Amino acid sequence: MPHIAMVSIPFHGHVNPSLELLGALVARGHRVSYANDVSWSGAVSAIGAELKPYRSTLPRDGDGWSGDMIDQLTLFLDDAMAMLPQLRAAFHDDRPDLFLYDIAGAPTRLLGAEWGIPAIQLSPTFVAWQGYEIPSFADDPRGADYYRRFTTWLTEQDSPVTDGPSFMGRPDRGLALIPRALQPHADRVDPEVFQFVGPLLGERADGEQWTRPAGAEKVLLVSLGSAFTRHPDFYRRCIAAFGALPGWYTVLQIGSEVQEGELGEIPPSVEVRSWVPQPTILAQADAFLTHAGMGGSSEGLFHGVPMIAAPQAADQFTNAEQLAALGVGRVVDLETVTAEQLRAALVALTTDPAVAERCAALSREVRAESGVERAVGLIEAVLDHR
DSSP, X not given: OOEEEEEOOSOHHHHHHHHHHHHHHHHTTOEEEEEEOGGGHHHHHHTTOEEEEOOOOSOSSGGGOOSOHHHHHHHHXXXXXXXXXXXXXXXXXXXXXXXXXXXXXXXXHHHHHHHTOOEEXXXXXXXXXXXXXXXXXXXXXHHHXXXXXXXXXXXXXXXXXXXXXXXHHOOSSEEEOSOGGGSTTGGGSOTTTEEXXXXXXXXXXXXXXXXXXXXXXXXEEEEOTTTSOOOHHHHHHHHHXXXXXXXXXXXXXXXXXXXXXXXXXXXXXEEEESSOOHHHHHTTOSEEEEOOOHHHHHHHHHHTXXXXXXXXXXXXXHHHHHHHHTTSEEEOOTTTOOHHHHHHHHHHHHSOHHHHHHHHHHHHHHHHHOOHHHHHHHHHHHHHHO
8 A cells, every 4th residue: 555645834724735635545545644743633634644743843823923034934944954853753664655745844855855755745825937036035144044054954964956945946846736826927837847736625624514694695704814813903893894784794713812802892793713614614605804825815716705815924915916816806904904994895896796707707717627636646646657
């Protein structure tokens, strides 16, 4: 029975996109192991995989992440350096036939080269295209130190690629687990390296259900994802914007760092949750206010809902602008947008026939290109070649 090993970091946006694929590989008779934090043991066991626990050094909440890109890159480099010896120990006596790895699980690429095992990157975000220039921070002393440390580490590990950004962003082969519509310059992505298989959506491990209330004419989901959720003032503005909007029922996810008592009076038309089964709600929703993470943006396109995008970090700004360019979203500033502006954006998006038409067309397009079976076939072809 072929052994396939997956490596990722303990964050929803890096785990959820590939769970459906890994479950399908198990169903096909492959033995799948998964290196991640022990907190993900439930999700891993739910798809029939075996957890290989390791300890990540990455901060688990938004407070540990600054807005400074060099600081963020340094956190990921430190985590990679701490991850590699743990992976080497975890798989030393149980070497797989194939490695799969998240973009932040790039040390897996070193083990693959060291042990002669093929490795495929599973990207939950957009990928490099021909002509793409990786941003450089070498003019900043901290950036120069980051590049120096990265190159030194890769050289010490006998990596075939010693340029840090290229090592992370330009794999030998990869699957893009996103809609082609969200990929910048999709026509310039090298098909010899990357294949688009679309968002692979399935029921989350907890299997939680949600039913649209009988009296709700329209449903809005508000969610800022899982990491950067400490925004009580923004949630209060959302309640002011949507709580008294005729016919609308709002599901407001506030995360674990905000208490419901911080939000003031909550009207009956607003359901406050610390966590929600997002795909289940989006399948029944009429609009989505999102931080524009790739997972949420992909799910919104899949289910054909117009989106208000309030980006905060990383690829969210690019995703938000792309949603607007596609004609299915509006971008707002999370810190400064008023309740009146939020309400106006929702009304404009959900009453424009052109937006509804674009949402429906993109939903059909995304559903047509999203294929677990195709992704499984591409992975099995590498195994067969091996």
